[in-house]
Amino acid sequence: MPSSDNPLYWFVIPAAGIGTRMNAGKPKQYLILGSRTILEHTLSRILSLPNLAGVVVALSPEDTHWKSLTIFNNPLIHVATGGASRAESVLNSLDYLSGRASSKDWVLVHDAARPCVTLASIKKLCEELTDSQIGGILSVPVSDTIKRVADLNEIQATVDRSPLWQAQTPQMFRYQLLRDCLTSALTNNQNITDESSALELCGYKPLVIEGRSDNIKVTRPDDLVLAEFILQQQEKEL
Ligand code: CTP
Ligand code: MG
Numbered sequence: 651m652p653s654s655d656n657p658l659y660w661f662v663i664p665a666a667g668i669g670t671r672m673n674a675g676k677p678k679q680y681l682i683l684g685s686r687t688i689l690e691h692t693l694s695r696i697l698s699l700p701n702l703a704g705v706v707v708a709l710s711p712e713d714t715h716w717k718s719l720t721i722f723n724n725p726l727i728h729v730a731t732g733g734a735s736r737a738e739s740v741l742n743s744l745d746y747l748s749g750r751a752s753s754k755d756w757v758l759v760h761d762a763a764r765p766c767v768t769l770a771s772i773k774k775l776c777e778e779l780t781d782s783q784i785g786g787i788l789s790v791p792v793s794d795t796i797k798r799v800a801d802l803n804e805i806q807a808t809v810d811r812s813p814l815w816q817a818q819t820p821q822m823f824r825y826q827l828l829r830d831c832l833t834s835a836l837t838n839n840q841n842i843t844d845e846s847s848a849l850e851l852c853g854y855k856p857l858v859i860e861g862r863s864d865n866i867k868v869t870r871p872d873d874l875v876l877a878e879f880i881l882q883q884q885e886k887e888l
Contacts, residue, residue: 666732
């Protein structure tokens, strides 16, 4: 068991969704951008992090695509069984890490569908949270003017956007704390769409670490063109 004084860094990649909104005939993480699948782009960004202990990819029990990826037998990559919701897929991955990760190890949960995350953003997240006992998330301040809308599409008010941030991934938490909070949220049937919500519901205050607005989640068909463009632009930065 690793020492808690020197925490390891693990990644969990929920990749067991079916991409309903993409409606592409196969799960969106297996769609091709440029020369390879979205999941391969995502994994290659993550695998470039030095000192990585391992990556757990949560896959659907019905997945028929994973084994055709050249990355599938990378020794740092482990596979867990996905669940009915993203939160269950993440919790199954944390269960897989039981006995491998120690309670203070860091777990970075990152959507398979965010292939444009940069290594610099991941390093910033890790560095800024080093001394936290809880963790935090990559996030960007909301830049649009936000309206609160009532019935009949009538605008009720303009919301003060200064305290509003858009949550992204990776979301980075201490292993045991994340596992306990996710277990509690699922046991209590709380509808959570990210890991931070599970911590918040247990009374913790994760931090936001400012990331980049190009760390998009590929969700709808239009996002494919945008993600491909972003990846091409980022290649020029490297
Ligand atoms: N995910 C998962 N297990 C689930 C549902 C989602 O591992 N039961 C993963 C997806 O594969 C994705 C990430 O969680 O990488 C974010 O979810 P989302 O963007 O909502 O993907 P899908 O659920 O696949 O898409 P949709 O909601 O449009 O069906
Ligand atoms: Mg979904």
